[in-house]
Amino acid sequence: MSSPSRQIHLNAFLRNVGQHEAAWRLPETNVAGVTDIEHYRHLARTAERGKLDAIFFADHPVLKDRSQDRPWDSLDPFTLVTALSGVTSHIGLVATASTTYNDPYGIARRFGTLDHVSKGRAGWNVVTTANAAAAANFGFEVHPDPNQRYERAAEFLEVTFGLWDSWDDDAILGDKEAGVFVNPDAIHSIDHMGTNFRVAGPLEIPRSPQGRPVIFQAGSSEPGKDLAARYAEAIFTAQPIIEDAQAFYADVKGRVKAYGRDPAKVLILPGLSFFIGGTEEEAHRLQETFENLTLPTYGLAQLKRITGVDYDDHDLDAPVSIPPRAALAGDQKSRHDLVHRLTSSENLTLRQLLRRLSAGRGHRITAGTPEQVAGTIVEWFENGAADGFNLIPPALPTSLATFVDQVVPILQNKGLFRREYEGTTLRHHLGLERPSVGERGFKAAAE
Amino acid sequence: MSSPSRQIHLNAFLRNVGQHEAAWRLPETNVAGVTDIEHYRHLARTAERGKLDAIFFADHPVLKDRSQDRPWDSLDPFTLVTALSGVTSHIGLVATASTTYNDPYGIARRFGTLDHVSKGRAGWNVVTTANAAAAANFGFEVHPDPNQRYERAAEFLEVTFGLWDSWDDDAILGDKEAGVFVNPDAIHSIDHMGTNFRVAGPLEIPRSPQGRPVIFQAGSSEPGKDLAARYAEAIFTAQPIIEDAQAFYADVKGRVKAYGRDPAKVLILPGLSFFIGGTEEEAHRLQETFENLTLPTYGLAQLKRITGVDYDDHDLDAPVSIPPRAALAGDQKSRHDLVHRLTSSENLTLRQLLRRLSAGRGHRITAGTPEQVAGTIVEWFENGAADGFNLIPPALPTSLATFVDQVVPILQNKGLFRREYEGTTLRHHLGLERPSVGERGFKAAAE
Numbered sequence: 001m002s003s004p005s006r007q008i009h010l011n012a013f014l015r016n017v018g019q020h021e022a023a024w025r026l027p028e029t030n031v032a033g034v035t036d037i038e039h040y041r042h043l044a045r046t047a048e049r050g051k052l053d054a055i056f057f058a059d060h061p062v063l064k065d066r067s068q069d070r071p072w073d074s075l076d077p078f079t080l081v082t083a084l085s086g087v088t089s090h091i092g093l094v095a096t097a098s099t100t101y102n103d104p105y106g107i108a109r110r111f112g113t114l115d116h117v118s119k120g121r122a123g124w125n126v127v128t129t130a131n132a133a134a135a136a137n138f139g140f141e142v143h144p145d146p147n148q149r150y151e152r153a154a155e156f157l158e159v160t161f162g163l164w165d166s167w168d169d170d171a172i173l174g175d176k177e178a179g180v181f182v183n184p185d186a187i188h189s190i191d192h193m194g195t196n197f198r199v200a201g202p203l204e205i206p207r208s209p210q211g212r213p214v215i216f217q218a219g220s221s222e223p224g225k226d227l228a229a230r231y232a233e234a235i236f237t238a239q240p241i242i243e244d245a246q247a248f249y250a251d252v253k254g255r256v257k258a259y260g261r262d263p264a265k266v267l268i269l270p271g272l273s274f275f276i277g278g279t280e281e282e283a284h285r286l287q288e289t290f291e292n293l294t295l296p297t298y299g300l301a302q303l304k305r306i307t308g309v310d311y312d313d314h315d316l317d318a319p320v321s322i323p324p325r326a327a328l329a330g331d332q333k334s335r336h337d338l339v340h341r342l343t344s345s346e347n348l349t350l351r352q353l354l355r356r357l358s359a360g361r362g363h364r365i366t367a368g369t370p371e372q373v374a375g376t377i378v379e380w381f382e383n384g385a386a387d388g389f390n391l392i393p394p395a396l397p398t399s400l401a402t403f404v405d406q407v408v409p410i411l412q413n414k415g416l417f418r419r420e421y422e423g424t425t426l427r428h429h430l431g432l433e434r435p436s437v438g439e440r441g442f443k444a445a446a447e
Numbered sequence: 448m449s450s451p452s453r454q455i456h457l458n459a460f461l462r463n464v465g466q467h468e469a470a471w472r473l474p475e476t477n478v479a480g481v482t483d484i485e486h487y488r489h490l491a492r493t494a495e496r497g498k499l500d501a502i503f504f505a506d507h508p509v510l511k512d513r514s515q516d517r518p519w520d521s522l523d524p525f526t527l528v529t530a531l532s533g534v535t536s537h538i539g540l541v542a543t544a545s546t547t548y549n550d551p552y553g554i555a556r557r558f559g560t561l562d563h564v565s566k567g568r569a570g571w572n573v574v575t576t577a578n579a580a581a582a583a584n585f586g587f588e589v590h591p592d593p594n595q596r597y598e599r600a601a602e603f604l605e606v607t608f609g610l611w612d613s614w615d616d617d618a619i620l621g622d623k624e625a626g627v628f629v630n631p632d633a634i635h636s637i638d639h640m641g642t643n644f645r646v647a648g649p650l651e652i653p654r655s656p657q658g659r660p661v662i663f664q665a666g667s668s669e670p671g672k673d674l675a676a677r678y679a680e681a682i683f684t685a686q687p688i689i690e691d692a693q694a695f696y697a698d699v700k701g702r703v704k705a706y707g708r709d710p711a712k713v714l715i716l717p718g719l720s721f722f723i724g725g726t727e728e729e730a731h732r733l734q735e736t737f738e739n740l741t742l743p744t745y746g747l748a749q750l751k752r753i754t755g756v757d758y759d760d761h762d763l764d765a766p767v768s769i770p771p772r773a774a775l776a777g778d779q780k781s782r783h784d785l786v787h788r789l790t791s792s793e794n795l796t797l798r799q800l801l802r803r804l805s806a807g808r809g810h811r812i813t814a815g816t817p818e819q820v821a822g823t824i825v826e827w828f829e830n831g832a833a834d835g836f837n838l839i840p841p842a843l844p845t846s847l848a849t850f851v852d853q854v855v856p857i858l859q860n861k862g863l864f865r866r867e868y869e870g871t872t873l874r875h876h877l878g879l880e881r882p883s884v885g886e887r888g889f890k891a892a893a894e
Contacts, residue, residue, distance in 0.1 A: 031621035063651040079560035086533020113526035136647035174478035200583035204510040
């Protein structure tokens, strides 16, 4: 299925000292790295050494439950990628920010500025924030429901696109002789008056190197997929098995096409966690090392978030059966389906289930040799399941370095991944064009 | 008046290609520098080479009038200083941000993160935003009046201080053996329920290297001075003559004392613009070079903002007399007083007045040899008018480099300015202590 020119896209999802909930307890982990910029500089440079497309940080505008059990992403992701712009030169810088708990003028300013100061490497992962507890940090009585959040997100994106496009590319004249710095006719107010926002504009920032930061999106709900089909240029998704990933891929690419957009210009990047060993057995032993350090208190809290059910009184060493979710179970639907499937198809104890979920809930987990991990990547890439991956290293910096040193060369040798950066912008890495002013790309409605 | 240990504090106020409205028209000016990170990196490194305390950027969350006549600060100041954290190691990084058009949780997160990623170099210049046009970018029908804005600012600061203090300094245990990452009893909600904000907290960020970013403030209105006296650790002010500066200095230090704070720990930094030449005549010729490039359209728009009166139909070469301001003339009071005084004491034509104002409206402007500029600095520093200066280079990078190379050594030779950084945090440079958790420093009310 692959054409000679189609290339795998690899993004590194950097979660403090690792995605695995027990990564911080490994002897080699530097716990201080959670807030230490040197740790993140090292990660960014390692990813850039591996010629990855981008590094990416999640957003939690609230302290997570069970913070005593593991470190969370605590630094503000936008501020962190901006700080890393100064110590990298090529790799894309993707930060998550919420459309529910920000205002569009502020987001347009900050990400527009990041695109300037990084010379065209900015990406924005647009989220509506799933964690209801965030509401209380922003003066909201209740967290808006998903439909409200996605409606606001769509309007938010229209406003930010309008602001990023409010200067024509040739607005700056810089005519010293005539004393004309800009052509005022090339700078446009947006005068947006909508349901959620009223924003006059223009932005005070000239158009940025990429025209607009690259829009990333995630979310497998119906309104989430619809928003992604209209606006996203790269899509993160959690898919544990290839069949599900293929169905998601076909679904979303179809929606993209229905909106009149080119499906090849909307990249689908499932999450991939990996335990790499010299032999398959070594890889499984490595995974077990992590699992042996998990704390049941943490896994139980996560299981409660996913299912809505409290398993605290359930015997950890007795079999557990997670019932299928109710139709409107909330924001953790696909994760609930996963745990239901796991406990239906295998006779797991509660402890075994918690261990199984410890590397990441809902993402593809691989354990094997570098060749096996590369094999999974190529299999998904060549069989309509992925355009690349959102790599989720279980421990940092170690797992990232192992991937860069051992898996990337295999993909390079297959001719499926760049050996050197061929451009300096994130759009270039991703094979995406710079949008012209006012360009949306999608028709007003699908079909 | 100076004790042997009292040292001058110097902050560089960096305005794109220079504060002077005509700086961009000089032959040597690189107009592309306005949005070019390399330009700002060079400025930051030049300031750091000069061992200055900090660099500082203003905030305009709206495109300014007459943008065709000169470049404005267009990049978001917070994002810009964050990007510069990666290419500097010692200099303080001060960004302006508005309490009127931000939310406290977002500001606490971003500045708290900046303090981490810069290893203790963050400063926040707290403003309430004077430009009424900003309201329309943030969904406000009208710009709130100064009293409303300052009341909101005080509550905003209480919330951000609470959030920055929501983790005890020893909250992170990192006990791998016991499986306890943090002590949850050392992380505190703030549960703020106020007039303007409801914020639960805690922040998701451990306490930062400086405890809190350094608080800068400006504003010469009564509520502005009162807010500064309670919360600010460094105060910017525009004072054209030493007598006014002395009066302001005595007034604010008195207010600080009345709140039970140590006046020596609240630094007053008037703005200082400078034209430096090998001789006094050369310096004046340099100033004239700038003035000859001014555009009357721009000066007239500024004069209208200051006075509320349109002088567009006034003959540029006829004498002009600016009447004294009405009691409630708005936000430009001290600048109105300045132009009134100028046209009362000298028989200026409108063109001459506009030229006189072109280097900066209300700040101290000096033109002279390096010794003369240093002399002004020392005179103000030793005579109760200043603890240091907010340097406002008319053209960038040239004027900053001249100051660093020619004026700084004179101050160093007098023993009044550091030859090397003695610490790595902005608080250390400014001689300010790291606040303990919950410490406010001021009594509930003045007197």
